[in-house]
Amino acid sequence: MTTRPAKQRTADRLIRAACRRLPGEVREERGREWSAELLAILHDPDIRIAALRRARALGYAVGVYHSAGRLYRSALAASPAMAVAADDTPQWRAEQTNPLAIASMVCGMVALVFSPFAIPAVIFGYIARGQIRRTGEGGKGMVTTGLILGYVSLAVSTTLLVAFLAGLI
Amino acid sequence: MKMTGPLERVLRVFLADVSAPRYGYDLMKAARLPSGTLYPMLARLQDEGLVAAQWEQQREDAAGRPPRKFYRLTGEGVQVARLELAQAAARRTSRRPVQRDAPRSIPGITR
Numbered sequence: 412m413t414t415r416p417a418k419q420r421t422a423d424r425l426i427r428a429a430c431r432r433l434p435g436e437v438r439e440e441r442g443r444e445w446s447a448e449l450l451a452i453l454h455d456p457d458i459r460i461a462a463l464r465r466a467r468a469l470g471y472a473v474g475v476y477h478s479a480g481r482l483y484r485s486a487l488a489a490s491p492a493m494a495v496a497a498d499d500t501p502q503w504r505a506e507q508t509n510p511l512a513i514a515s516m517v518c519g520m521v522a523l524v525f526s527p528f529a530i531p532a533v534i535f536g537y538i539a540r541g542q543i544r545r546t547g548e549g550g551k552g553m554v555t556t557g558l559i560l561g562y563v564s565l566a567v568s569t570t571l572l573v574a575f576l577a578g579l580i
Numbered sequence: 581m582k583m584t585g586p587l588e589r590v591l592r593v594f595l596a597d598v599s600a601p602r603y604g605y606d607l608m609k610a611a612r613l614p615s616g617t618l619y620p621m622l623a624r625l626q627d628e629g630l631v632a633a634q635w636e637q638q639r640e641d642a643a644g645r646p647p648r649k650f651y652r653l654t655g656e657g658v659q660v661a662r663l664e665l666a667q668a669a670a671r672r673t674s675r676r677p678v679q680r681d682a683p684r685s686i687p688g689i690t691r
Binding site for chain 1: 645
């Protein structure tokens, strides 16, 4: 277990990110559960090709990350006391910034220099906005920044491209 | 409990062997569900007291692997699952004759 395949590192990271989106009392247990399953997938005797096992593991981690929002609501429903305390935007959540919101903003900034980054900025922006709406994480401002920068950059580069092509003709 | 296709598949897998412990990944494979669908569903079933989760005891052959969490139906879960599956099947059979009769009235269209 000294050299870990790169895909597993990504999967590990995704699982940790998923756990951070969960309330404290279930976070640690879910982390142990998912890590153990991840190892089981990576050692699944039914899948012969190692690359496929890694792909499966990565898919598993992506799904787990995606499910964290719903699990969070489920945990709220299970302990009403926490729901009362947490209300709509629980404090510990608002303190966390949605990672995709950061990614969107960064891509938006890079897009000002290198316009193809406008596309991920817009895509991440919309995904992050949906996640923030569901989970109550922080990062709304970053999403707005990312989306605006992305769209502005798209508009500018499209205009320039059209002008350039028109000038050539 | 609202019956959906994925939920039905999970319940069927559980009922196939009520006493067998089911790990998350095994359930995913058997019910052909992605992890993003399975875990929220299991959490909901757990909240409703239909599914219980336990950590496995460290096995000899585990070769240093961490213990996995397994799920199985509770006594109530078995009853509810059987009932719900039967009801879902009944709904399907009661709907079927209507669907089957409709195309028959139009000649030339075979089903």
